[in-house]
Amino acid sequence: MTTTVPPGVAELTEIMAYTDFATSAPASVQESLGLATLHAGPIRALAIREDPSHFFNRAGGLGTEHPVTVDDLTQVGDFYRAQGVTQGSLMIAPHLLPPDWTTTASKLGLTEGSRFVKLGRDLEAAPAIQGHPALDPGWRVGVVDAQQGHEWATVMQTTFGFTAPNMIEMAASFVGRANWRQYAIWEGERIVAVGSVFLNGECAHMFAGATAPDSRGRGAQSALLAVRLDAAAAAGCRWIVAETGAEGPGEHNPSLQNMLRAGFEPMYERTHWQWHAKS
Structure with a gap:
């Protein structure tokens, strides 16, 4: 496809x-x-x-x-x-x-x-994944509400290294904003991974998937990709897009491989x- x-x-x-x-x-x-x-x-x-x-x-x-x-x-x-x-x-x-x-x-x-790499997925030709990837015992995925926004934004921004003053406050402000959905994975009461999706009419955009360094390699991003695909399809989007770093010779980008497994296809390198x- x-x-x-x-x-x-x-x-x-x-x-x-x-x-x-x-x-x-x-x-x-x-x-x-x-x-x-x-x-x-x-x-x-x-x-x-x-x-x-x-x-x-x-x-x-x-x-x-x-x-x-x-x-x-x-x-x-x-x-x-x-x-x-x-x-x-x-x-x-x-x-x-x-x-x-x-x-x-x-x-x-x-x-x-x-x-x-710019990636895309046709949600009409290839519906959302049947069944979500299994999470570690004690982990759960769910929607983030405004009261959890600061913790959610802290995981997002610090994981990417955006720690300048007010950068976390900027990210916390868009939790709950119209045309957005924010999700997290919790280990007990602690948020260990985050992701959001922007809904723009027929097209959605995967945004800011991040996992705390000590929680990587345990399926968090695959689960967050799946729940965001579901959200875009439920919102009536026809397509969903994303981008991540291109792989050079001998390089391996786990985010790219997770997206390919979730049904995204490369459109072009930019x-x-x-x-x-x-x-």
Whole structure:
């Protein structure tokens, strides 16, 4: 079975998930983080000045409604510059890059960053998995409510290394937000793994699956993938998408392998093109 997720829909859903996630934070948290967004036609960009990882400084939607232009790229760079960030990523599906991309990227000072695999699953052609993966005895999976939001967000952000001030508060703020579902796995009373899914009409997006280091290799992420697939199907989504780091020669990405076992199929590998303030 070959996934039929339209790449433009997949790309837009991904960047919409990031911007919706971040802007759920209260105004005071957004201000302390130096958080801002850009929305220009299909292009959306997010900037968080006080995030030293630069991970959340990202732009997407480029090329989804019209060919990528120098003006589009310049607009994103100007937005980053105006927000005082020093580095940001431009996410463009490979087949949406213009023919003269190498020359264009060089002129704008864009450099190749990490490579990610974009994956998709057609929920109509391949319904959700029958039966969830077995969990360790004493573990349970369930929906997270607002009262558990801070613990849930702490596991999510610290696992990924996003520990700058107010980053956990930002993540806790989107628990219970419309068009989102958040799940956790508990070992007794402790949350050991988390995951969420963004519901964008026909398309859903897997977001922020993370397991505490001392609880890995015990099936948590497979269980969280299954419950989120169920949630997307129950919400009437036709497709669901995700991305994770691409595997280089001799490399093994457990997240990628878990997604493949859950029925996701690779759509393409995408380079995150890096913008720098000196550009």
